[in-house]
Amino acid sequence: MPPAGGVTLGAGQRENFGQMENFAKSFVVPLLAKRRWTRVCEIGARLGGITELLAMFPSIALTVIDPCLDCDLKEKFAGNPHVTVKKGISLKVLPELHNAFDCILIDGDHNWYTVYHELKVISDRDLLKRGGIVFLHDVEWPWGRRDMYYQPEMIPSEYRHSWEQKGVVRGRRELTDRGGFCPAYCKATCEGGARNGVLTAIEDFLREHKDEYKFFRVRGDFGLGIMYHRKNFREDLKFLTVECQGVAYNVFTWPKRFTKVHFPSAFSLAKSLFGRA
Numbered sequence: 092m093p094p095a096g097g098v099t100l101g102a103g104q105r106e107n108f109g110q111m112e113n114f115a116k117s118f119v120v121p122l123l124a125k126r127r128w129t130r131v132c133e134i135g136a137r138l139g140g141i142t143e144l145l146a147m148f149p150s151i152a153l154t155v156i157d158p159c160l161d162c163d164l165k166e167k168f169a170g171n172p173h174v175t176v177k178k179g180i181s182l183k184v185l186p187e188l189h190n191a192f193d194c195i196l197i198d199g200d201h202n203w204y205t206v207y208h209e210l211k212v213i214s215d216r217d218l219l220k221r222g223g224i225v226f227l228h229d230v231e232w233p234w235g236r237r238d239m240y241y242q243p244e245m246i247p248s249e250y251r252h253s254w255e256q257k258g259v260v261r262g263r264r265e266l267t268d269r270g271g272f273c274p275a276y277c278k279a280t281c282e283g284g285a286r287n288g289v290l291t292a293i294e295d296f297l298r299e300h301k302d303e304y305k306f307f308r309v310r311g312d313f314g315l316g317i318m319y320h321r322k323n324f325r326e327d328l329k330f331l332t333v334e335c336q337g338v339a340y341n342v343f344t345w346p347k348r349f350t351k352v353h354f355p356s357a358f359s360l361a362k363s364l365f366g367r368a
């Protein structure tokens with residue numbers, strides 16, 4: 092059972108469990124350079140690394156939503172007229188927004204309740220233009236089928252799974268007392284089942300919006316979901332090129348992913364020898 096009261100981790104306790112920098116560089120930045128996108132929203136920015144990357148495009152107005160648990164993003168981007176930081180959780184901030192975005196990056200609270208409702212608010216309030224794209228990080232292990240809660244007390248109890256601060260082990264439904272991945276974070280005790288995890292949230296949302304969106308998954312680095320809001324034949328065709336790029340990415344990164352999952356020691360060794368694996 093979750094302990095009573097708040098359990099928000101201190102900044103020093105939070106592990107960096109995977110950033111979407113690789114994906115941002117491979118998919119988001121090239122699209123920003125190619126398309127005439129002007130309005131982008133980033134949900135979950137941590138230290139603002141991706142924000143800095145996106146802020147390099149002076150034609151883009153960037154809205155950042157984050158409760159700023161690790162870093163005062165408002166202060167960090169105070170001098171940048173292209174970046175507006177909305178300090179708060181997505182489900183409080185999104186309903187206050189009015190203008191639609193060309194592109195939305197979702198990498199905030201990795202649980203079913205938050206992601207499903209983020210997508211629902213975006214759809215209900217028309218916050219994503221037709222022809223626009225939502226990028227969602229962490230659609231694979233460990234949060235694809237298991238909720239993680241930054242602040243469990245913020246999730247309504249009927250949607251919150253029983254959770255613990257223990258490590259996650261690939262291929263194991265239960266958590267472990269010894270080591271594992273991300274032991275300090277609050278996460279669902281069991282993996283899988285209904286209303287559990289980021290990918291489950293996306294699938295549930297898409298089931299209710301069948302013909303409105305196209306969805307594609309890019310593998311590795313905890314997984315990237317690419318959700319395109321259909322517009323017309325010409326624009327839909329353009330998305331096909333993004334899908335093709337995703338297929339190529341999946342093919343070329345397959346050896347790395349295979350080694351990481353099946354030979355983790357060899358992967359770690361290669362990483363320590365050659366830097367980023």
Ligand SMILES: C[S@@+](CC[C@H](N)C(=O)[O-])C[C@H]1O[C@@H](n2cnc3c(N)ncnc32)[C@H](O)[C@@H]1O
Pocket residue numbers: 109110111112134135136137138139140141156157158159160161179180181182198199200205241242
């Ligand atoms: C995994 S980090 C984001 C990393 C960032 N995308 C990067 O690659 O550098 C998750 C971020 O989501 C923020 N966050 C947690 N709960 C949130 C919520 N409900 N709404 C918006 N952001 C949230 C955290 O403060 C944290 O900064």
